[in-house]
Amino acid sequence: xxxxxxxxxxRQDMLVAIGAPDxxxxxxxxxxxxxxxxxxxxxxxxxxxxxxxxxxxxAAKNLGSGAAPFFLGAGNYSHHIPAAADHxxxxxxxxxxYTPYQxxxxxxxxxxxxxxxxxxxxxxGMEIANASLYDxxxxxxEAAMMACRITxxxxxxxxxxxxxxYAEVTATNAKFLTxxxxxxxxxxxxxxxFAAQIDDETACVIVQNPGFFGQVRNHSELAVxxxxxxxxxxxxxxxxxxxxxxxxxxxxxADIVAAEGQSLGNALNFxxxxxxxxxxxxxxxxxxxxxLVGETExxxxxxxxxxxxxxxxxxxxxxxATSNICTNSGLCALAFSIHLTLLGEAxxxxxxxxxxxxxxxxxxxxxxxxxxxxxxxxxFNEFTLRxxxxxxxxxxxxxxxxxxxxxxASRLYPSDKALENLLLVAxxxxxxxxxxxxxxxxLEEAL
Amino acid sequence: xxxxxxxxxxxxxEKLIFEQNxxxxxxxxxxxxxxxxxxxxxxxxAARKDPIGLPGLSEPQVVRHYLRLSQKNxxxxxxxxxxxxxxxxxxxxxNEKMARLPGIADIHPLQPKATVQGAYELLxxxxxxxxxxxxxxxxxxxxxxxxxxxxxxLMTIRVALEARGDARQRVLVPESAHGTNPASAHMCxxxxxxxxxxxxxxxxxxxxxxxxxxxxxxxxxxxxxxxGLFENEIIEITQAVHECGGLVYCDGANFNAIVGRVRPGDLxxxxxxxxxxxxxxxxxxGGGPGAGPVVLSEALEAYAPLPYIVHGKDGFDMVEHVADxxxxxxxxxxxGFHGQFGVIVRSLAYMLSMGAEGLRQASxxxxxxxxxxxxxxxxxxxxxxxxPCMHEVLFDDxxxxxxxxxxxxxxxxxxxxxxxxxxxxxxxxxHGALLMEPTExxxxxxxDEFIGVIRALAEKAQNGNADDFxxxxxxTPRRRLNETKAARTPVLIYQxxxxxAE
Numbered sequence: 030x031x032x033x034x035x036x037x038x039x040r041q042d043m044l045v046a047i048g049a050p051d052x053x054x055x056x057x058x059x060x061x062x063x064x065x066x067x068x069x070x071x072x073x074x075x076x077x078x079x080x081x082x083x084x085x086x087x088a089a090k091n092l093g094s095g096a097a098p099f100f101l102g103a104g105n106y107s108h109h110i111p112a113a114a115d116h117x118x119x120x121x122x123x124x125x126x127y128t129p130y131q132x133x134x135x136x137x138x139x140x141x142x143x144x145x146x147x148x149x150x151x152x153x154g155m156e157i158a159n160a161s162l163y164d165x166x167x168x169x170x171e172a173a174m175m176a177c178r179i180t181x182x183x184x185x186x187x188x189x190x191x192x193x194x195y196a197e198v199t200a201t202n203a204k205f206l207t208x209x210x211x212x213x214x215x216x217x218x219x220x221x222x223f224a225a226q227i228d229d230e231t232a233c234v235i236v237q238n239p240g241f242f243g244q245v246r247n248h249s250e251l252a253v254x255x256x257x258x259x260x261x262x263x264x265x266x267x268x269x270x271x272x273x274x275x276x277x278x279x280x281x282x283a284d285i286v287a288a289e290g291q292s293l294g295n296a297l298n299f300x301x302x303x304x305x306x307x308x309x310x311x312x313x314x315x316x317x318x319x320x321l322v323g324e325t326e327x328x329x330x331x332x333x334x335x336x337x338x339x340x341x342x343x344x345x346x347x348x349x350a351t352s353n354i355c356t357n358s359g360l361c362a363l364a365f366s367i368h369l370t371l372l373g374e375a376x377x378x379x380x381x382x383x384x385x386x387x388x389x390x391x392x393x394x395x396x397x398x399x400x401x402x403x404x405x406x407x408x409f410n411e412f413t414l415r416x417x418x419x420x421x422x423x424x425x426x427x428x429x430x431x432x433x434x435x436x437x438a439s440r441l442y443p444s445d446k447a448l449e450n451l452l453l454v455a456x457x458x459x460x461x462x463x464x465x466x467x468x469x470x471x472l473e474e475a476l
Numbered sequence: 477x478x479x480x481x482x483x484x485x486x487x488x489x490e491k492l493i494f495e496q497n498x499x500x501x502x503x504x505x506x507x508x509x510x511x512x513x514x515x516x517x518x519x520x521x522a523a524r525k526d527p528i529g530l531p532g533l534s535e536p537q538v539v540r541h542y543l544r545l546s547q548k549n550x551x552x553x554x555x556x557x558x559x560x561x562x563x564x565x566x567x568x569x570x571n572e573k574m575a576r577l578p579g580i581a582d583i584h585p586l587q588p589k590a591t592v593q594g595a596y597e598l599l600x601x602x603x604x605x606x607x608x609x610x611x612x613x614x615x616x617x618x619x620x621x622x623x624x625x626x627x628x629x630l631m632t633i634r635v636a637l638e639a640r641g642d643a644r645q646r647v648l649v650p651e652s653a654h655g656t657n658p659a660s661a662h663m664c665x666x667x668x669x670x671x672x673x674x675x676x677x678x679x680x681x682x683x684x685x686x687x688x689x690x691x692x693x694x695x696x697x698x699x700x701x702x703x704g705l706f707e708n709e710i711i712e713i714t715q716a717v718h719e720c721g722g723l724v725y726c727d728g729a730n731f732n733a734i735v736g737r738v739r740p741g742d743l744x745x746x747x748x749x750x751x752x753x754x755x756x757x758x759x760x761x762g763g764g765p766g767a768g769p770v771v772l773s774e775a776l777e778a779y780a781p782l783p784y785i786v787h788g789k790d791g792f793d794m795v796e797h798v799a800d801x802x803x804x805x806x807x808x809x810x811x812g813f814h815g816q817f818g819v820i821v822r823s824l825a826y827m828l829s830m831g832a833e834g835l836r837q838a839s840x841x842x843x844x845x846x847x848x849x850x851x852x853x854x855x856x857x858x859x860x861x862x863x864p865c866m867h868e869v870l871f872d873d874x875x876x877x878x879x880x881x882x883x884x885x886x887x888x889x890x891x892x893x894x895x896x897x898x899x900x901x902x903x904x905x906x907h908g909a910l911l912m913e914p915t916e917x918x919x920x921x922x923x924d925e926f927i928g929v930i931r932a933l934a935e936k937a938q939n940g941n942a943d944d945f946x947x948x949x950x951x952t953p954r955r956r957l958n959e960t961k962a963a964r965t966p967v968l969i970y971q972x973x974x975x976x977a978e
Contacts, residue, residue, distance in 0.1 A: 030834040032566055032757075034919035035841050043844055043920065047851040047864075052840050055847055055864040056737060058706035063742040068832035069608050077570050080828045084821070087601075088579030090594030092587065101584040104812065111504055113539055115576075118761075121553030122546035125567050128763040132959075133952040134550035134891055138762035141545050144493050147969040151528050157968045160763070163620035166812030194812040201781070201808035202627075205634060205665030238522070247522040276522045289812070296576075299595050300585030300813025301620070302765030314966065320763065325962035331482075333954040337962040343623070343659035344902070348668045353659035356621035356753065360761025367542060370493050373532035376502035378524075379509065386509035389518055407520040428588040436586050443797055458506065 030074055092431060094297060098464035100391075100435040102411040102455025103241070104165065104192045104267040105300055106292045108380075109459055114294045114367040118360055128320070128359070132335040133327075138359065139334035142322045145366040152272045152369075152377075153286040154279020155308035159319040161362040162305030162354060165267055165289025169195040169235060170202035171307065171318045171352055172263045172287040176233035177208055178316050178351070180261060184209045184230040186223065189216030190240030192267055193441040199235070208232075215442055217404060217413055217451060219244035227254055233261040233285070238278070239271055242438075242453065243408040252282035261285060268292055269306065269365075270457075271409040273381025278308075285309050293372075294364030304361035315341065318352030380458060384410035388456040394469050395454070400476030404451070411455040413438070417476055420452040427471050434468060487953055490544040494531050494970045501532030548953045549762070550896045556922050558849075560868045560899035560911025561654070561702060563732045563754035565842075570829065571758060571822035580821055585813035589793060595817065596792035600785045602824045603769075606750060609835070610731075611739025612771035616780040618815030622729055625749025625768030626660035626696070628781060628810050632747055632772060633694050633723045634664055635779045635807040642721060644693035650679050652703055652903040657696045657727060666693060673905050677703035677861035677870070681712055688720040698727035699743070700734065700866035702903040704846065704911065714744025723747070723775065731755045732915065733843055733867035736836030746773040752816075756823035767816035767823070778804045783814055841916035842867040845923060849912055852927045856934045860906045867915070873908025881937040883908035885945035888956065892949045893929045 035043075049055055056064055075083075094107045101107070118124065122137060129135030129142075142160045149158035162168045173185045185208055187196045193215075200210045209230075213221055219240050227234060234255055239245045248264065255262040264278035266288035278286045288306040295303060309317055315338075323337035343350040372380060388410040396403045400417035416423060420437035427434045438451035456465075482489040517523055533541070550557065557564035575581060583592055603615045616632070619625040630647070637644055647661040650671045658668040669687060674680045679697060695717050699707045707713065714724045726740055726748035732755045740748050752758050753766035760766075772780055783796045784806070794814070795801055830838060843866055850859065850869040858874035873883045887897035887910075899911040914923060937945060949955060 030830060030837060032568060032830070033834070033837060033841055033916055035844070035916070039920040040841075040844060043848045047844075047847050049847070049864065052844065055843050056706070057864060058708040059734075059738055060708075060711060063711070063738055065737055065739070065836075068736055068836050069739075071605060071608055071832040071835075072828070074831035074834045075828050077829070080570060080825055081574070083828060084574045084580070084598070084825060085577060087594040087598045088577045090597065091579040091583045092591035093579045093582035094584060095578050095582045099584075101586060103586055105584055105586070107582070107584070111535075113503070113535055117539065117542040117546075119572060120543065120546040122549035122551045123542075123762055124551070124572075124759045125553045126549045126551040126762050127557065127559055127562055127564060127760045129549075131550070131887070131891065131897055132957045133888070133949050133954055134896065135548075135762075136953050137545035137548035140490070140492070140548070141542070142762075143968075143970070147494065148530065150969045151530060163624065163765070164812045167620065167624075167810075192812070194809060197782075197809040198811060201631070201810060202663070204631065204808065206663070245519050245522045247520070272524070273528075274517075274524055275519060276524050277528075280524070280526075296581040296818075297584050298575075298581055299583045299592070299817035301811070301816040302767075302818050303812070304765075314968075321966075321968055323962035324967035325958045327954040327957050329955055331954055333957045335957045335959050335962045337959065337966060337968075340963075342655075344655035346659075347655045348658035348662035350655070350659045350662075353623045353627060353656050353663050354621075355623045355654075355656050356751075356766040357764040359763030359765070360759070361765055363762065367538065369530065370533060370541070371503040371535065371538050372530075373502045374528055374530040375500050375532055376504040376506065377528070377530055379502075379506050380504070382509040383506055385517065385519070392518075405518070407518050407522065409519065425588050425590070428591050433584070433587055433591070440586055440796075444799065 097431045097433050098467045099433045100454045100456065100468060101433055103436045103453055104289060105297055106268055106455060106457055107297055107459050108292050108457050110294055111368060111371050113371060114364055117367050118364045123363055129336060136333055139322050141363055141366060143334050145362050146322060148366055148369050149306050149308050153308040154277030155286055156311040157314060158308035159317055159321050161358045162307050162319050163358055164301060164303040164305045165287060166195045166198040168287035168305035168307050169265050170199040172285045173199050173233065173235060174202065175285060175316050175318065176261045176263060179313055180232045180259060182230050182232040183207050184211065185232055186226050186234045187212045188236040189213035189221050190219050190242060190244065191235055191237045191265060192241045195265060215445055215448055217242040219246055223251060224254055227258045227260055229258060231258060231260040233263050235263040235265060237265040237267060239268060239409045243405050243412040245275055245407040245409055247276055248281045263287060268410060270381050270384055273377045274385050275409060290365040294368035295361050302358060302361055304358040304365055316351060319354055320357055383458045387458060387460050388412065391456040391465050394465055398469060398472050401472060410457055411453060414452040414454055416450045416452055419449045423475050426475055432467060432471055488544050490541060492970055493533060493541060496533055496537060497531035499532055501534055503533060503535035503538050555894060556918060556926055557896040558898045558912045558914050559896060560913040561729060563913060563915055565757055565915040566917040567757055567759040568826060571825045574825040575818045575821045593791050596785050596794060598824060599820065600792060602820050605827045606769055606771060609735055610771045611741030613774050614772040614777040614780055616770045616772065618781060618811045619749065619768040619770055620811055620816055621766040622749050622751045622768045623656035623660055624810065625770045626656055627663055629725050629747035629749060629770045630660055630664040631807055632776045632779045633725065636776050637693055639805060645691045647693055648687055648695045650697060652701055652905045653696060653698055654727060654729065661696065677705050678707050679713060681709045684713060685716055688716060690721060692720060692722045694723045694725050696725045696727060698730060700730040703861055703870045704865040704868035705861060706866055710743050718744065729754060733839055735839040736832060737839055746776055752819050752823040757826040758819050758822040765816055765819055767819035779807050782806045782809045838916040845914040845918055848923055849914060853930055856931050868911055868913035870906065871910040872906040875934060876937055879937045880942035881945045883910055886933060888948040889933050889945050892951050895926060895929065
């Protein structure tokens with residue numbers, strides 16, 4: 030077996046050194062009736078070629094975004110990843126190292142994460158950011174729990190424009206805690222009014238911008254309304270590229286930002302692994318979940334970095350920790366950071382403008398199709414169509430012709446008949462004019 | 477000797493990206509958006525007005541930056557990394573290749589189900605391997621990491637208990653457990669109580685029995701435990717817990733010792749997470765991403781979280797909503813979309829490569845390697861508990877008594893010898909713990925070299941060279957870092973000197 034360097038002779042010699050007659054002697058603490066004397070009933074050793082054939086065979090049964098005009102988004106976006114980014118994260122020293130608990134031999138990961146934290150704080154307009162969480166949905170759940178700790182209140186209001194998975198994950202996390210989750214009904218037009226909902230029990234309001242249905246809003250007034258009642262505003266961002274063109278949550282006076290960073294540096298990956306971004310006002314630092322990298326110096330006075338403030342974390346505080354999180358999303362965070370470093374200010378803002386312009390061009394074309402109406406007054410790179418018939422059937426029919434038209438809202442809201450005809454369509458920089466024409470043509474034919 | 481540049485030949489100093497800013501520079505050439513459309517923005521009153529302040533670098537600068545940073549890291553690809561409890565085994569490059577295939581990396585989780593049948597099949601196939609290896613009937617595939625799996629398992633337990641009208645309040649956790657265990661139990665709304673260990677480093681069965689009662693929901697046991705030992709009374713433990721109506725969660729972080737040798741299902745375990753980034757060779761990536769699928773017993777199967785794969789009449793289907801779950805009662809959703817698919821692909825590539833015999837041989841070799849370290853080091857280090865051990869061996873700091881050298885100092889001296897230190901100060905049940913996990917990845921020659929170095933360092937410490945240990949490491953890009961300063965005055969993001977002065 031190619032991954033195992035011990036030879037049979039080594040094994041014999043080592044057993045002799047140990048003074049054990051055989052391997053069974055080393056498993057003597059296992060009751061004999063549960064110690065297997067045969068391999069389990071699974072296939073045998075395979076070479077690389079055979080494994081590649083099996084997994085390639087499975088891959089061939091899928092229709093990838095690279096093989097079809099592709100318009101899905103809904104929190105998972107298809108962007109071009111620069112070749113250098115994917116190459117650099119496969120450097121052995123990044124890929125195959127552990128969490129940087131020994132800082133003298135981990136300065137590479139630590140400096141990269143310090144840069145990541147800074148980039149996340151900059152684009153979200155916040156004062157500090159952590160070294161990543163699992164994904165945007167779990168980051169939203171952590172934000173809700175953090176807001177409850179800070180305010181010592183237990184009501185969390187979830188906007189109807191929040192991604193349904195984020196709302197479900199937040200509700201799951203709160204299930205056995207004294208947290209009261211109020212989930213507003215789906216709000217495709219972003220017209221909900223929180224004023225009456227925010228009260229003295231409210232820990233936070235969680236809104237998404239751009240909203241799940243694509244609407245872009247300036248939530249500054251909502252921030253004031255929250256703060257007037259002593260509540261926090263949490264802003265979720267599922268399309269991080271939007272921040273190159275849209276006001277940042279910090280600009281809107283948000284207190285906590287929980288975001289998904291997949292759009293930069295990370296492939297679709299069928300939904301994971303992705304990278305949760307988490308940024309807050311500095312005054313909330315001690316209530317923050319997750320790892321933090323801090324600057325310091327070594328005994329020679331040279332600048333360096335370490336993991337810090339671990340007294341918040343589970344390995345020190347155990348059940349009193351701010352979160353149970355241990356493993357985070359380090360390599361995805363690195364991919365995010367490298368992509369953003371490659372882009373820089375000029376590239377990031379241009380990428381955002383390019384996405385926005387592509388979406389405008391597509392929206393205008395689709396709005397002219399009979400039986401299609403763009404419902405958004407505002408959007409970034411994703412918007413919602415109202416079709417003259419249920420969207421799911423149309424999307425399935427188009428998929429049979431190798432066109433991935435977008436997400437029927439009914440996939441995530443199966444019981445809400447009012448949303449049945451809604452279709453979410455995303456257009457990133459990867460969408461070509463030919464792709465657009467194919468979608469327009471296919472919808473003209475189908476509707 | 478200090479160099480004028482601060483560099484040392486191949487080891488180059490590297491500034492932050494923010495200190496290499498050429499305003500306006502970018503390493504990504506994009507078309508001009510103005511050519512696409514001449515209509516106005518649809519951002520309403522939410523258009524960004526101010527610049528962000530991100531630095532601009534060219535591609536060669538960026539490549540050089542990250543390459544130089546990478547060279548400041550120790551990695552399993554480069555050397556022995558005996559970090560106990562972390563299973564730093566070889567990460568095959570085949571895994572990376574498979575995860576990047578078209579049709580794997582570029583599929584969207586919410587595509588029409590007919591267009592991702594291969595992905596569902598892949599999840600189903602991986603689930604099958606995990607179920608057979610653990611002897612359990614079901615597995616929740618979506619948890620993102622070990623701690624996330626713990627939360628998932630405990631929630632499943634809590635929901636199952638509540639479904640039978642038997643809500644309970646307490647979760648028992650051994651003293652030697654990972655910190656995530658009590659933290660996860662707390663997030664599940666349980667009161668946490670510690671169970672003491674015996675003098676043999678195992679759960680004290682009698683003490684456990686005294687704590688059991690009608691309000692105990694579960695025990696969270698780690699097996700093999702964090703002292704590197706198999707819980708030889710595990711069957712009695714699970715029986716006792718079951719008899720009082722509780723359920724058994726197992727922290728599966730140490731599954732690498734028993735893959736293909738012992739099935740947790742045969743031990744009476746009800747739920748156990750598997751760290752795919754430990755046992756199943758997916759890379760740790762400097763701290764993630766991982767994946768923590770949770771295998772479940774028959775008692776818990778019906779309560780597994782959304783989503784999950786079922787075999788439908790037109791191929792594979794995925795249940796994404798409670799309303800579609802039929803007689804099952806999924807407790808909710810743990811994570812956005814479907815979990816860590818990219819990590820799961822890598823673990824499948826590993827399992828297919830190893831096969832049933834290879835996986836069994838790997839766990840045997842991991843156990844053999846750890847016992848070899850125990851045999852060759854026990855006379856000079858101080859062994860905490862008698863062996864045989866499983867895949868890791870625990871020493872404590874009694875061998876450093878009166879030397880003025882601490883476990884930390886000893887670890888730092890190992891770095892200068894070219895080894896990554898073992899896990900230090902964990903588990904908490906022994907003083908100054910040194911927990912070594914060699915994994916099956918290491919050959920005998922590497923182990924012999926390591927043994928030689930550890931013996932030499934131990935002798936050196938005992939011969940009164942504490943100052944050398946206090947000074948270590950000296951050949952690393954940075955020497956010991958001031959962690960107190962970092963915590964007292966936290967600097968968590970870069971500030972230009974100008975901004976800092978203001």
